[in-house]
Amino acid sequence: MSEKILEAINIYKEFHDPVTVPVLQDISFSINKSEFVAVTGKSGCGKSTLLYILSTMDTDYKGALFIDNEPMKNKKEAQLAAIRNQKIGFVFQFHYLLNEFTVLQNVMLPGLKLNKYSAKEVEHRAMEKLTMLGIEKLALKNANRVSGGEKQRVAIARALINDPVIIMGDEPTGNLDKKNSEIVFDIFKQLALEFKQTLLIVTHDEGFAKKTNRIIEMEDGRIN
Amino acid sequence: MEANQFAAIGVTFSISMFITLLSFMTGLNDLLDGLILNRTPHIRLYNEIKPNKDQPVNTTTAFKDHYNFIRSLKSGGSRQEIYNSAAVLQALKNDPRILGYAPKIFAPVFFNDGSISIAGVINGIEVEAESNYFHFNDYIIEGVAADLKKVSNSIILGKGLAVNLLADVGDIVQVTTSQGEQFPLKVVGVFQTGIQDFDKTQSYASIVSVQKILGKAGTYITDIQVKLKDVKTAPAVAVVYADLFQLDALDIQTANSQFETGSFIRTLISYAVGITLLIVAGFGIYNILNMMIFEKMDSIAILKATGFSGRDVKRIFLLIALSIGFFGGMIGLLAGLGLSALIDQIPFTTASLPTVKTYPIHYNPLFYVIGAAFSLITTYLAGWFPSRKASKIDPVIIIRGK
Ligand SMILES: Nc1ncnc2c1ncn2[C@@H]1O[C@H](COP(=O)(O)OP(=O)(O)O)[C@@H](O)[C@H]1O
Ligand SMILES: [Mg+2]
Secondary structure, rough: OEEEEEEEEEEEEEEEEEOOEEEEEEEEEEEEEEOOOEEEEOOOOOOHHHHHOOOOOOOOOEEEEEOOOEEEOOOHHHHHHHHHEEEEEEOOOOOOOOOOOHHHHHHHHHHHHHHHOOHHHHHHHHHHHHHHOOOHHHOOOOOOOHHHHHHHHHHHHHHOOOOOOEEEEEOOOOOOOHHHHHHHHHHHHHHHHHHHHEEEOOOOOOOOHHOOOOEEEEEEEEEO | OOHHHHHHHHHHHHHHHHHHHHHHHHHHHHHHHHHHOOOOOOEEEEOOOOOOOOOOHHOHHHHHHOOOOOOOOOHOOOOOOOOOHHHHHHEEEEEEEEEEEEEEEEEEEEEEEEEEEEEEEEEEHHHHHHHHOOOOOHHEEEEEOOOHHHOOOOEEHHHHHHHOOOOOOOOOEEEEEOOEEEEEEEEEEEEOOOOOHHHHHEEEHHHHHHHHHOOOOOOOOOOEEEEOOOHHHHHHHHHHHHHHOOOOEEEHHHHHHHHHHHHHHHHHHHHHHHHHHHHHHHHHHHHHHHHHHHHHHHHHHHHOOOOHHHHHHHHHHHHHHHHHHHHHHHHHHHHHHHHHHHHOOOOOOOOOOOOOEEEEOOOOOHHHHHHHHHHHHHHHHHHHHHHHHHHOOOOOOHHHHH
């Protein structure tokens, strides 16, 4: 039996805007190590909302969530931040790099926060990730001086810096052209195959989803 | 980043103004105080001419419990002279609280110029003591103070008096004492204190000359001016000497109480203005940091998403605030020093202050310590609320908002 990386049990969430509407109901599933999972569904069905809960950023929900077999309920803000830092890598639709810093510094930042390796080692590791993604030449460029496709690759390098147990993405190719989407997809594929990296990617790109190991389809806040 | 620089410039401006203002105001205070206090003894010992305390009516037991206002013995019976002045001077010399003293004779005279006579005063002084402890030298604008000792029967006239007498250095002036004796004195110098009434009536001669003019013995003096090591002890020491030698003793605090009040108020105003400037700069920083947090929402969200806690975010923003305070403050201190030094170079001449050539600046390290401390404290306080706000930002709202 393979190792469970993430488990969601009966996740329920509602918004009060101004009437109470349930957005997520009865969401239960688990992801095993080195699975490459796509979450699909129509716009507004609750994919992003689910991902924010799974990534521990949103704590206002009912149900249970385990990451790396550790329950996430009743943890303090700082403890959740530490879990995100160590175990979860993020890639968003909009790249969210810190424009004040260089590409290399952006990749290093979560590593420096983790404080497991020395700054020198973190820098070395960051360069390795950039090289792996073919953007080592951009290392010393300012983050706002690189193209959209390149930014997304920098974001992936940053997500990888602390060797997370899972990488989560919310429509990471949603804002990219076909060519760049393919590059990003190939990177995810390579991570899954070569590095046994566990991935959970939200997308509404059918073509993208089909090429993954497993598709979780959502409809009106439930999974089929 | 430009916003940071603006905030830092705000701090720099207020700190440099704070330093300059305090240095200049304190310099002015010192100058104004010095104007009077340099020339004022901490304690003046003298004999006031007053009615005899032992009136005959007091000797009868019949009126012992009554207030007796019948005074038949006139003031003339008492003397201006300080009795056994040698003993008093000896006691002063041996007193460790005392920095120095200068004996003096106060002699009212008439200066004769042809048919008119001008009422004035000759102060008999010991030139060295007067110069050492009471800055006599500083006020001589013509001639040299030491000539009073070298040239016999010499005099230094106040500027106004010299003008009225048409007397220059080298001329002879005639004086008439209250006893009617006439005496020629040679003018060896002119002084100017800047206090008009003083310069119009006063003159200085050596103690020996004045004793000669008045026909008194070599021990005759009417005043002793005392300078203490610690001016604050003046009232206490004055009482001791008054009792010990049956003298009148006037301490500087009693004589010039308005000066301390003036200095205090001026210092208070400078601090108030300086601190107001800093608080205004603090509000500037507060606004700029608030604005910056608004601009950096995305960055805060990404920091939180990648594992930085609210506390980390708060620390980052406080650090930004403190570095604004630190660098802005440092440059402000230097600018303040530079500005003070510049003001210190601006010529400022006034008749009343012959030794002052430029605007007065008081360099005090304490101002710099206060300035540095305040710039850090205000930026810390100004940064505290915005930083707290930043730490509370919910990354989900920001990320979803895109
Ligand atoms: N803060 C909110 N308050 C109220 N309703 C919200 C809020 N955020 C999202 N929703 C609603 O929740 C539903 C799911 O949104 P979302 O998870 O963003 O969908 P998806 O990512 O699948 O497009 C939508 O109907 C949306 O309008
Ligand atoms: Mg979405």
